[in-house]
Amino acid sequence: MSVSLNLDSRTLVTRIADRLREQIIAGELEPGARIRQDEYAEAFGVSRTPLREAFRLLDAEGWITTRPRSGVEVSRFSPAEVQDIITMRLLLEPLAIRVSAVTHTSEESAALRTLHERWQADRSRWQSQTEEYNAVNQEFHFALYGLKPGADPDPVYAGLRGYWERYTRYRRVYWHSADSMSRSSDEHAALLDAWLARDADRAEVVLAQHILHAGRSLVRSLAGDEPPAFSPQLIELAKRYDWPLS
Known part of the structure; x- marks a missing residue:
């Protein structure tokens, strides 16, 4: 997986959330797709802490669903x-x-x-x-x-x-x-x-x-x-x- 970020003055959490949101809107991440923290932490070059904060933000907005013991997946169409x-x-x-x-x-x-x-x-x-x-x-x-x-x-x-x-x-x-x-x-x-x-x-x-x-x-x-x-x-x-x- 190839992920690139254009760094700017926004916070790291916001930038990660924006990039994931863009991928979901564009269909690069399909409904039901699993988002593995270790893969994305490596792709973004960050620790899991800002990644988890970005996940919380996207979950609150309805883009992803966090399931206990099952991980994170792109929300399905409803x-x-x-x-x-x-x-x-x-x-x-x-x-x-x-x-x-x-x-x-x-x-x-x-x-x-x-x-x-x-x-x-x-x-x-x-x-x-x-x-x-x-x-x-x-x-x-x-x-x-x-x-x-x-x-x-x-x-x-x-x-x-x-x-x-x-x-x-x-x-x-x-x-x-x-x-x-x-x-x-x-x-x-x-x-x-x-x-x-x-x-x-x-x-x-x-x-x-x-x-x-x-x-x-x-x-x-x-x-x-x-x-x-x-x-x-x-x-x-x-x-x-x-x-x-x-």
Whole structure:
């Protein structure tokens, strides 16, 4: 196993956790994969103490599962977990876009227009460039929410980023049809229009329905041939935004 770290000013524990999280999101560590402390301590060139602290952090975030006498493994996909993540996104992201819709600057407007134009120009090739698609999709959403790359987020934004990244892990595996990407692009245009118009009410509703639309498809994919059972929390939020889950 080859692991490399770009050293910076962050703590050792945070850097280790970030690298492991990146490997899980990218699919380099698959659901159920065992993470052996001795192998990773050697790969990172650290003692087991910071590695165990990084494991505790990732366990608390839901990325890995620590089992007594069984070790550490990458968390398996769970229909219940993905619905919890969608629920939390619906509680955090509509609030974030409401604030950003009425507080963004003219420079931020111009930057987001440019990003969206790049998205639309490359629309035909997203199906074969899923990694780039995921990166641009995240960049677009975070710009809508006022999240700045490299900035220290407040607790709301920190939580938002965490749930977004956990959701991306599911979407990377289960949701990359050409139709879903095309629909997402159309919904992004509607989001941008509302945001540029500083229409916080419309931006909130369009975003919530955007999340619900994609989330419903993902939950159905996880359910396979069985009809999905949606959580009471998700059902109530869908009612709030007039979006049918059935």
